[in-house]
Amino acid sequence: AGRILAVANQKGGVGKTTTAVNVAAALARSGYSVLVVDFDPQANATSSLGLDPRVLQGNVYHLLSGEVQPSDIVQETSTPGLYLIPAGPDLAGAEVELVSMGGRESILRDALAGVEQQYDVTFVDCPPSLSLLTVNALVAARNGVLVPVQTEYLPLEGLSRLMETLEVVRLRFNRMLRVVGILMTMYDARTNLSAEVVQEVRAHFPGLVFQEAIPRSVRLSEAPSRGVSIFGHAPTSAGALSYALVAEELVYRLGIP
Amino acid sequence: AGRILAVANQKGGVGKTTTAVNVAAALARSGYSVLVVDFDPQANATSSLGLDPRVLQGNVYHLLSGEVQPSDIVQETSTPGLYLIPAGPDLAGAEVELVSMGGRESILRDALAGVEQQYDVTFVDCPPSLSLLTVNALVAARNGVLVPVQTEYLPLEGLSRLMETLEVVRLRFNRMLRVVGILMTMYDARTNLSAEVVQEVRAHFPGLVFQEAIPRSVRLSEAPSRGVSIFGHAPTSAGALSYALVAEELVYRLGIP
Ligand SMILES: Nc1ncnc2c1ncn2[C@@H]1O[C@H](COP(=O)(O)OP(=O)(O)OP(=O)(O)O)[C@@H](O)[C@H]1O
Ligand SMILES: Nc1ncnc2c1ncn2[C@@H]1O[C@H](COP(=O)(O)OP(=O)(O)OP(=O)(O)O)[C@@H](O)[C@H]1O
Ligand SMILES: [Mg+2]
Ligand SMILES: [Mg+2]
Numbered sequence: 001a002g003r004i005l006a007v008a009n010q011k012g013g014v015g016k017t018t019t020a021v022n023v024a025a026a027l028a029r030s031g032y033s034v035l036v037v038d039f040d041p042q043a044n045a046t047s048s049l050g051l052d053p054r055v056l057q058g059n060v061y062h063l064l065s066g067e068v069q070p071s072d073i074v075q076e077t078s079t080p081g082l083y084l085i086p087a088g089p090d091l092a093g094a095e096v097e098l099v100s101m102g103g104r105e106s107i108l109r110d111a112l113a114g115v116e117q118q119y120d121v122t123f124v125d126c127p128p129s130l131s132l133l134t135v136n137a138l139v140a141a142r143n144g145v146l147v148p149v150q151t152e153y154l155p156l157e158g159l160s161r162l163m164e165t166l167e168v169v170r171l172r173f174n175r176m177l178r179v180v181g182i183l184m185t186m187y188d189a190r191t192n193l194s195a196e197v198v199q200e201v202r203a204h205f206p207g208l209v210f211q212e213a214i215p216r217s218v219r220l221s222e223a224p225s226r227g228v229s230i231f232g233h234a235p236t237s238a239g240a241l242s243y244a245l246v247a248e249e250l251v252y253r254l255g256i257p
Numbered sequence: 258a259g260r261i262l263a264v265a266n267q268k269g270g271v272g273k274t275t276t277a278v279n280v281a282a283a284l285a286r287s288g289y290s291v292l293v294v295d296f297d298p299q300a301n302a303t304s305s306l307g308l309d310p311r312v313l314q315g316n317v318y319h320l321l322s323g324e325v326q327p328s329d330i331v332q333e334t335s336t337p338g339l340y341l342i343p344a345g346p347d348l349a350g351a352e353v354e355l356v357s358m359g360g361r362e363s364i365l366r367d368a369l370a371g372v373e374q375q376y377d378v379t380f381v382d383c384p385p386s387l388s389l390l391t392v393n394a395l396v397a398a399r400n401g402v403l404v405p406v407q408t409e410y411l412p413l414e415g416l417s418r419l420m421e422t423l424e425v426v427r428l429r430f431n432r433m434l435r436v437v438g439i440l441m442t443m444y445d446a447r448t449n450l451s452a453e454v455v456q457e458v459r460a461h462f463p464g465l466v467f468q469e470a471i472p473r474s475v476r477l478s479e480a481p482s483r484g485v486s487i488f489g490h491a492p493t494s495a496g497a498l499s500y501a502l503v504a505e506e507l508v509y510r511l512g513i514p
Contacts (some may be wrong), residue, residue: 011269012385013268013270013385041267047411092387096389099356128384128385131352154301161299161346188475218447
């Protein structure tokens with residue numbers, strides 16, 4: 001059956017959306033059937049894949065309320081084999097609504113029931129917070145969580161807090177939750193800071209850090225403006241090569257045939 | 258009386274904390290008495306100013322519940338004239354608790370009553386969300402909001418959504434709310450993307466964008482690891498000069514004598 005992963009880190013701007021979109025695209029290019037679920041009210045994964053969150057009829061918010069099934073709102077993207085469940089502006093209201101519902105932590109898990117039969121890998125892109133939306137994604141993530149960490153000091157500082165939170169969620173809501181891998185992002189070889197942060201994370205979390213670090217590359221920040229992945233925008237760039245290598249290592253870490 | 262500003266943008270990693278800390282430090286260096294309120298559960302402003310959020314007794318969470326007065330928990334920093342109301346890990350729980358309280362949008366405003374008599378300028382550093390914590394900061398911001406925008410595509414996309422939200426908050430909770438200025442951050446002169454984004458923002462929001470854009474500079478991302486502002490870490494760097502110019506323009510925009 002297919003794998004479901006959350007892409008999470010409460011620190012903002014560390015490359016969660018960029019990682020979800022481009023690792024998913026790399027897997028789709030190698031023939032896997034892949035789904036991205038945009039679970040951030042900012043809807044950045046939706047626009048990065050070329051869709052306008054304001055005009056789409058159905059989105060993940062309607063999935064939470066049970067109004068629709070996943071297959072009713074799945075969208076195709078410009079990458080063959082890569083599908084999207086979009087976010088919309090109304091998702092911002094879900095946070096407050098979820099608080100007063102019973103079983104509020106597992107609403108997304110139940111709403112996504114069955115997608116693992118249709119897709120080889122599903123990525124849930126999380127907002128920059130440890131809120132109920134992110135907890136829902138962590139509970140839905142049957143196969144674990146991918147943690148992008150920007151190679152700078154403030155993002156590093158938040159990592160141990162995130163690990164503590166993951167442990168709480170694992171004990172209380174999802175025994176299967178584990179960290180599939182920590183991906184170092186926006187690595188700048190010209191600075192000592194990047195190298196120091198990578199060294200520190202590898203020392204603290206042995207075996208968890210992907211071999212490949214994603215370099216800082218303007219091509220990666222340009223791609224969303226064209227609504228395509230890095231492979232559509234700059235297929236021979238350093239960012240494209242790095243994300244392809246990360247996708248290969250992810251397949252190995254997940255034990256996908 | 259003193260000014261109170263929120264530093265807000267729901268997009269993650271755009272430089273909210275870096276801006277709050279360094280503009281505040283620049284103003285303190287020119288003789289103003291300045292307060293930073295760390296209203297983000299990540300407590301990045303607290304650690305950027307050299308304090309450990311885990312060991313501090315009182316923090317902004319205790320202020321919300323009325324247990325303490327601001328003067329009970331204010332901390333000095335390594336910059337003379339710059340003071341901090343720290344955040345702590347328990348702030349993460351405030352979001353859910355605030356939802357069910359009456360007058361929930363103005364809890365911070367009431368808790369900070371009187372600080373404008375003691376400080377020339379107060380900055381409230383916001384988390385990356387449009388949640389009740391951020392709404393509280395926007396309601397407390399008697400003199401408006403400073404909006405950092407990273408010079409890239411995804412942050413640009415979120416700006417119009419943020420402006421819509423500010424308008425809703427202004428109409429419903431705080432008639433005085435206005436955008437004091439939009440500050441372009443992490444400007445990279447080597448890429449077309451940065452220049453295009455700046456041009457687009459200036460065209461869309463005439464008169465709102467600070468003259469000075471903050472350059473991308475590794476010195477700015479190193480400073481938090483030493484717990485000092487950019488002026489303490491690298492006083493002659495491009496980042497230090499830029500933040501000093503922004504502080505001067507802010508004084509002008511706020512009409513401070
Ligand atoms: N390796 C990279 N090199 C250069 N720019 C990058 C890289 N990865 C991401 N970016 C850019 O940095 C910004 C932040 O990345 P992204 O939006 O993916 O982070 P995020 O963690 O999803 O943010 P949020 O916390 O707001 O959800 C975006 O403008 C993106 O295009
Ligand atoms: N001009 C700059 N040049 C280089 N690095 C910067 C610059 N401004 C901020 N940074 C670094 O970029 C990262 C994001 O900045 P910062 O944490 O201030 O953003 P934020 O908007 O407060 O993030 P969050 O949304 O998580 O609160 C940090 O590692 C910071 O040190
Ligand atoms: Mg994102
Ligand atoms: Mg911050």
